[in-house]
Amino acid sequence: MSRLLHHHGGRFPDAMTRDRLFYWYVHSFLWGRHTGATETALNQDLRALDEGGVDLLIEVLRRSRGGQLEVRPDDFVGSSKGARFYPLLYMLTRVHGAQDMVSGVPLREGMLGRLNSLQVHHIFPKSRLRAQGYNPAEINAIANFCFLTQDTNLRIGSRRPADYLPETAMNVPDALASQWIPMNPKLWHTDKYLDFLAARRELLAGAANDFLERLHDGPSPVGLAPSPDSLLPHSGPVVDEPAPEDEVPGLAALLRELGQAGYASPELDSEVTDPHNGAAITVAAAYWPHGLQAESGAPVVLTLDPTPEEQAALEASDYRVFHSADALRRYIGNLRASQAPE
Numbered sequence: 001m002s003r004l005l006h007h008h009g010g011r012f013p014d015a016m017t018r019d020r021l022f023y024w025y026v027h028s029f030l031w032g033r034h035t036g037a038t039e040t041a042l043n044q045d046l047r048a049l050d051e052g053g054v055d056l057l058i059e060v061l062r063r064s065r066g067g068q069l070e071v072r073p074d075d076f077v078g079s080s081k082g083a084r085f086y087p088l089l090y091m092l093t094r095v096h097g098a099q100d101m102v103s104g105v106p107l108r109e110g111m112l113g114r115l116n117s118l119q120v121h122h123i124f125p126k127s128r129l130r131a132q133g134y135n136p137a138e139i140n141a142i143a144n145f146c147f148l149t150q151d152t153n154l155r156i157g158s159r160r161p162a163d164y165l166p167e168t169a170m171n172v173p174d175a176l177a178s179q180w181i182p183m184n185p186k187l188w189h190t191d192k193y194l195d196f197l198a199a200r201r202e203l204l205a206g207a208a209n210d211f212l213e214r215l216h217d218g219p220s221p222v223g224l225a226p227s228p229d230s231l232l233p234h235s236g237p238v239v240d241e242p243a244p245e246d247e248v249p250g251l252a253a254l255l256r257e258l259g260q261a262g263y264a265s266p267e268l269d270s271e272v273t274d275p276h277n278g279a280a281i282t283v284a285a286a287y288w289p290h291g292l293q294a295e296s297g298a299p300v301v302l303t304l305d306p307t308p309e310e311q312a313a314l315e316a317s318d319y320r321v322f323h324s325a326d327a328l329r330r331y332i333g334n335l336r337a338s339q340a341p342e
Helices: 002-007 015-030 038-064 073-077 085-095 126-131 150-156 161-171 190-217 251-260 308-316 325-339
Strands: 118-122 145-149 267-273 280-288 300-302 320-322
Touching: 002 038, 015 038, 015 085, 015 190, 073 085, 073 190, 085 145, 085 190, 118 150, 126 190, 145 150, 251 280, 251 325, 280 308, 300 325, 308 320, 320 325
Parallel strands: 300 320
Antiparallel strands: 118 145, 267 280, 280 300
């Protein structure tokens, strides 16, 4: 982006170039263009931009993806706020002006007031899903997230979708569609939760592709040239729900112990990638990319319920993997005992 602006005196030469650069930027993030062999990819992209502008830049990215740049429903299978497609859901909410489920207010920039800051909302409440035996990855699926004002999030609380979604459909008729909520009431029951997720992933993928294709082809789907006022942080940051360390039994206490002992701080709710190609493997509850002691030892991953494929990919990438805070605590205890002077 900086190189392109440099070539044109610090400004975008035209709206189409600007929008196509944003198209490239979003896709580069989604597919981890610069998370693997970073220097190689960066040099390729700079050369493409110099030789062929933003169109060649997009083509290089397309070739690296086997010829396609398309969001598929399965790309939203990830869970937690550390997954790559979580920011995409937030972006779609903002640029499409998704409506609040109680007030009907479009959730765009410039919203004022403490209770109008956006919060993450679990469409199916976590407590009800846990009671039905769903695992953490299913409960915290991206397709179970939407964004609401703080006031509405508090009003809905832990009510069942089968109770509050019909009220929304009646009182704010366009809100559910604007939030990509499947309109089939049969899917609003906990026993149909997995079917609900599959249906919503289809809707989210369609919305993402529509937005990105219009960025590429024009005209711009949103007003992307901000006024000075729109750059001010009117709405405040998204207010997350409980922190990752509070969601994993024993993790908060373990992190306090590690901090007091001088160990490195982990990345929480963080995506873990293949170090060779940058492909996403999983989202870890806690991740020490440079080892428990800064720049020392193998990378450490704490992830509760990896699939067999994720576990195999982590092990093949030489990550040291743990599935509970207690298991990691025992390992650290053994590590400290082995390092103690005799």
